Amino acid sequence: MRKGESTKHSILDQAVQLASQTGLEGLSIGALATRLSLSKSGLFSHFRSKQALQLQVLDAAARRFTELVLRPAVQAPRGEARIRALFERWLLWGTSSISKGGCLFVAASIELDDKTGKVRDHLVKLQKDWFQTRVRVFQTGIESGYLRKDADLDQLSHDLFSIMLGCHYGVRLLKDPKAEMRARIAFENLLDTARATPRPQKV
Amino acid sequence: MRKGESTKHSILDQAVQLASQTGLEGLSIGALATRLSLSKSGLFSHFRSKQALQLQVLDAAARRFTELVLRPAVQAPRGEARIRALFERWLLWGTSSISKGGCLFVAASIELDDKTGKVRDHLVKLQKDWFQTRVRVFQTGIESGYLRKDADLDQLSHDLFSIMLGCHYGVRLLKDPKAEMRARIAFENLLDTARATPRPQKV
């Protein structure tokens, strides 16, 4: 009872890491078992299908994300500080060595975008929730007077995601050392489009 | 001699389509052969390894991209028109039913970002070339007086890519009907950051 829970926990921990490199489909039970010095069947018995494993891997990654990105961000004061904290934490999540294979959700989003089934559905649900969470954070920016009252929250949420995707791509595929800086610049430009009090214009 | 070329061409055609759904790794020789009513070994003999197939698939997709996106765009007059033409063609490429599985390069970029080997290297080369091509198109915007002389061309190229990635994600995973519109808005905002003569500010 106790033992089962703890091994399952460490299985999922490794699985999240492995899946971020191989994708959810490429995540193989045999390889995962070897990495944990478990037998294939011993590991398999914790889940009863690969699909169940994949679903729980998504949830484990989501918990991790909440803990490492969202929770610290919402501890910052509402408004600009929280928006910037969210951005910085998220940037760290995607580019740092927290997960050696990059963001699992990015990999899964591309991998599953034209498949069907429960795993895709679950991913979509998580991603839509995350979209709305970003909207709420930007909403505090309006309430605090930092952003214009008519700022398009959905657009901000969408564009922020684009910026992170671009950064992920630049850092991980192109290994562009300037990718992170470019993401910051794009982020500032994005804030400028929605700021209540315009910045002093260049030149 | 003649026959071989033509079958190889149609193999690569199907392979590009299939790989856009399954990824370059998931692209299996058996499945590809079945789809073309060929024997597995018959198909295999055209390439002599899966890696060779993958490399040629990348090249085939690049040719297609050049033909459908780049060539029409550079036929537009230098400057704003060409920049906008490039954007529109690219948008079409990524979201339309040209390839049922979305953009192969997007899929490959995520799939290969933490692998090593010739396939990844080749993809990176293609993507860096494409980055520089965008830079050159934006450059015509400066030369024509549409963009500021000090516009950051690399940043524009990077940000434009981010916008396309965000759109791809919104359209394909979230199936957000507004994703394409949001990409257009983001694109206009991007141009605004680099325009020589600022637009009349809202409100």
Next chain:
DNA sequence: TACAAAAAAGCACGGTCGTACTAATATAAA
């Protein structure tokens, strides 16, 4: 310490994978 239950391992299965090697067939030039 004994014992029931949980956890892990062992083993086997049908499939698909990439890739040899060989045989048959279609093609193009003589």
Next chain:
DNA sequence: TTTATATTAGTACGACCGTGCTTTTTTGTA
């Protein structure tokens, strides 16, 4: 039409895949 060659098919291989079933080992408790 014959013939050399290019193209396809046939077959087999070892490896790994997910998953069921049975046995062994470990664990928590009475």
